[in-house]
Amino acid sequence: MTEGMVYEEDQLVWAKIRGYPWWPGVISKVGKTSQLRSNEDIQYTINFIGENTHASLPSKYINEFDTYYTQHSKLKGRAPGNKWLLTCIGIAKQLYDGILNVSNLSSINEALIKKKHRPKEVILNADALAQPKEPNFKLEQLKRLIEEKIHKISELQIKTKSRKTTNILARHEKLLSEFTEEISDEKDKVTEICESLYELIELDINAKLLAKNPIKKIVKLLANLCQKSNCDVLKELAEVALRLREYWKKIREQGSLGLEGCGKVFKPVSDDSYIADKCLRRRVCCKIAKVLENNKFTIEKAQELALSIEKNLRTKDPSMSSKYRYYFRIMIRDIKNISPVAYEAATEVN
Numbered sequence: 421m422t423e424g425m426v427y428e429e430d431q432l433v434w435a436k437i438r439g440y441p442w443w444p445g446v447i448s449k450v451g452k453t454s455q456l457r458s459n460e461d462i463q464y465t466i467n468f469i470g471e472n473t474h475a476s477l478p479s480k481y482i483n484e485f486d487t488y489y490t491q492h493s494k495l496k497g498r499a500p501g502n503k504w505l506l507t508c509i510g511i512a513k514q515l516y517d518g519i520l521n522v523s524n525l526s527s528i529n530e531a532l533i534k535k536k537h538r539p540k541e542v543i544l545n546a547d548a549l550a551q552p553k554e555p556n557f558k559l560e561q562l563k564r565l566i567e568e569k570i571h572k573i574s575e576l577q578i579k580t581k582s583r584k585t586t587n588i589l590a591r592h593e594k595l596l597s598e599f600t601e602e603i604s605d606e607k608d609k610v611t612e613i614c615e616s617l618y619e620l621i622e623l624d625i626n627a628k629l630l631a632k633n634p635i636k637k638i639v640k641l642l643a644n645l646c647q648k649s650n651c652d653v654l655k656e657l658a659e660v661a662l663r664l665r666e667y668w669k670k671i672r673e674q675g676s677l678g679l680e681g682c683g684k685v686f687k688p689v690s691d692d693s694y695i696a697d698k699c700l701r702r703r704v705c706c707k708i709a710k711v712l713e714n715n716k717f718t719i720e721k722a723q724e725l726a727l728s729i730e731k732n733l734r735t736k737d738p739s740m741s742s743k744y745r746y747y748f749r750i751m752i753r754d755i756k757n758i759s760p761v762a763y764e765a766a767t768e769v770n
Contacts, residue, residue, distance in 0.1 A: 425479050427464055430522045432515055434483040435466040437475050441505060444469045444485065444512035446525050451476075467525060469515075470508035470532045485516055504536065562614060563656075566621050566663045585625055589635050592616050596638045600645055610653055613642070617660055627672045639665055696740040704748055705730050711755050721760075729755070 427433060427447050434442045449465035463476045511528060514520045520528060595616050599609065620635070630636065639661050646658035695701050705726045712722035729751065737743040 425482070425484070426462070427479070427482060427484075432485040432512060432522065433466065434485060435468070435475065435477055436481045437477065442483070443471070443505065444508055445474075446515070446522055448474065467529075468508075469512050469525070470504065470529060470536070472529065472533055485512060508532070562618055562621070562660055563663075565618070566660055566667060585623060585629065586633075588619065588623060589625070589629070589633055592620055593633075593635050593638055596635075596642050600638065600641050610651075610657070613657055617657065617664060621664060621667070625668070625671065630668050630672050636665060636668060695734075696738065700740055700744075701730060701734075704733070707752065708755060711752060712758070715756070715759055717760050717763075 427450065429447055429450055431447045433445060433447060435445045436442050445466040445468040447464050448467045451463035451465075461478060463478060464482060465474055465476050466482070467474045511520065511532065515522055515525075595612065599613060620639075643658045643661035643665070646654040646661065649655060649658075705723075708729050709719075709722040709726035712725055713719060717725070733744060733747050733751065734740065736747050
């Protein structure tokens with residue numbers, strides 16, 4: 421700082437006020453000196469470049485522009501706020517070099533301030549519109565949750581009845597219906613759908629309620645509309661919605677196995693075509709066939725016997741619950757001791 425220096429009107433300087441960095445400005449007024457004891461007490465009115473402000477400062481808070489310019493020209497990139505300061509320094513340099521006239525500072529500042537507050541241009545394209553930011557809700561977590569629920573349906577959950585459940589379903593029915601009327605890939609809307617599906621997956625619901633509630637059709641419509649969207653997030657949500665319908669279907673199927681109050685029976689238990697758990701049946705058949713192949717049965721014969729043996733298992737426990745698995749473990753031990761020769765001998769006797 422240059423205490424005691426004397427400056428003139430229209431002189432380009434640096435000035436410092438509390439809470440702000442050194443800033444370029446122009447002296448618009450010099451205080452009277454006749455009643456002052458020294459040059460240090462002279463008050464200078466500074467009009468700052470790029471800011472609609474001015475300040476009255478003593479010489480200790482002022483520096484000549486040319487002697488202090490080198491230090492300030494190194495500010496680039498040190499802080500986010502320096503970007504505007506660098507713009508103002510550029511204008512000050514043009515004033516110092518005579519490219520711009522100091523007498524036009526008012527109009528220069530007016531133009532600068534308009535530029536500062538002008539909204540930034542936003543370039544939009546089809547891809548940007550079709551790909552909104554992924555919602556805060558973790559989509560992968562939603563997918564894992566529905567898979568876990570599908571494989572862990574309990575009888576307690578199937579029997580659960582609650583007025584609260586009905587009210588929750590009604591709320592989500594309304595929300596999803598509104599969304600299907602006008603599909604939107606806005607971040608907030610997609611987040612709402614994520615959270616709605618999450619609550620529906622977590623909801624304890626019984627087969628009877630599912631049989632008469634329209635929520636199934638609404639979720640199906642939602643899935644179909646999301647699949648047709650150009651948004652990747654909505655397409656993934658469509659997959660979750662379809663898996664949710666599979667989850668509900670499984671609850672209804674298990675509820676149709678004789679549990680009291682579980683509503684319409686889709687397949688009678690005595691019907692051989694009814695399979696409570698197709699995935700489990702496939703694994704059991706593959707396991708039996710593999711054991712038979714190891715016992716020297718042909719592939720065709722092993723597969724034929726596996727289907728027959730598994731069918732017999734289901735007659736013991738059509739619901740394919742823990743009893744089904746228990747009988748399977750016992751039977752697989754017996755199958756390991758069967759050879760093609762022994763099997764043929766046994767069938768010939770029969």
